[in-house]
Amino acid sequence: MKNIISIIKFTVLIVILFAVVYPLAMLGIAQLAPNQGKGxxxxxxxxxxxxxxxxxxxxxxxxxxxxxxxxxxxxxxxxxxxxxxxxxxxxxxxxxxxxxxxxxxxxxxxxxxxxxxxxxxxxxxxxxxxxxxxxxxxxxxxxxxxxxxxxxxxxxxxxxxxxxxxxxxxxxxxxxxxxxxxxx
Incomplete structure (x- = not known):
C-alpha cells in the first residue's frame, strides 16, 4: 500500500509538472518573443x-x-x-x-x-x-x-x-x- 500511495503522488506531481507548469512556462517565454510567439x-x-x-x-x-x-x-x-x-x-x-x-x-x-x-x-x-x-x-x-x-x-x-x-x-x-x- 505504501508503494501505491508513492506512485500516485509521483503521477500527480508529473501530471502537474508537464500538463500545467511546463506549458505555462513556455507561454511565458513566448510572450518575450517577437509578436508574442504568434509568428x-x-x-x-x-x-x-x-x-x-x-x-x-x-x-x-x-x-x-x-x-x-x-x-x-x-x-x-x-x-x-x-x-x-x-x-x-x-x-x-x-x-x-x-x-x-x-x-x-x-x-x-x-x-x-x-x-x-x-x-x-x-x-x-x-x-x-x-x-x-x-x-x-x-x-x-x-x-x-x-x-x-x-x-x-x-x-x-x-x-x-x-x-x-x-x-x-x-x-x-x-x-x-x-x-x-x-x-x-
Whole structure:
C-alpha cells in the first residue's frame, strides 16, 4: 500500500509538472518573443495576409506559385511526404506536378523546371522558392496581369534574398506577390 500511495503522488506531481507548469512556462517565454510567439505576420493595409515563414497556396495565373506542400499548406500538420526518390507513388506525384506546370507554362521544357517547383520541402511549408523558380513564371504572371515581362522580372530580381555568407538565394513568394499587387 505504501508503494501505491508513492506512485500516485509521483503521477500527480508529473501530471502537474508537464500538463500545467511546463506549458505555462513556455507561454511565458513566448510572450518575450517577437509578436508574442504568434509568428512573423505580414500585413497589407492593416490586415494580416499571411506569415513570413509559412508557405501558402497560390494557384491563380496572376500570382507566383510557391513550392508544393505535402501537408497541403496546413501548419498544424507540418510534414514531408516521407516518400523516397525511388517510391513509385512519389515519382508519379512529381510527374503529375511537372505535367501540370508544363500545361500552364507551355513555353517551357521539362528540363527548364527547377526541382523546388515540383517537390515539397521537408516541412511541406517552405515559403521560399529559388529565383529560377520565380523567373520561369514571369511570362505567365506578366501575361495574366498585362504587364511587361521586363517589369515583372525586375521585381523578381529586387525581391530575391541573397545569402549573407553561405547558402542559396531565395524569393519569399508571399512577399513577392504582395509587391506584385502594388505594381502599377
Amino acid at each position: 512573423e505576420t505580414i500585413s497589407v493595409n492593416g490586415k494580416v495576409v499571411g506569415y513570413q515563414k509559412i508557405g501558402q497556396k497560390f494557384d491563380k495565373a496572376n500570382y507566383f506559385w510557391g513550392r508544393p506542400s505535402a501537408a497541403d499548406y496546413n501548419a498544424a500538420g507540418s510534414a514531408g511526404s516521407n516518400k523516397g526518390p525511388s517510391n513509385a507513388d512519389y515519382l508519379a506525384q512529381v510527374q503529375k506536378r511537372i505535367d501540370t506546370f508544363l500545361l500552364v507554362h507551355p513555353y517551357l521544357k521539362k528540363a527548364d523546371i527547377p526541382s523546388d517547383m515540383v517537390t515539397a520541402s521537408g516541412s511541406g511549408l517552405d515559403p521560399n522558392i529559388s529565383p529560377q523558380g520565380a523567373l520561369i513564371q514571369v511570362k505567365r504572371v506578366a501575361d495574366a496581369r498585362k504587364l511587361s515581362e521586363e517589369k515583372v522580372k525586375q521585381l523578381v530580381e529586387k525581391m530575391s534574398n541573397k545569402p549573407t555568407v553561405m547558402g542559396t538565394a531565395t524569393v519569399n513568394v508571399l512577399e513577392l506577390n504582395i509587391a506584385l499587387d502594388q505594381l502599377k
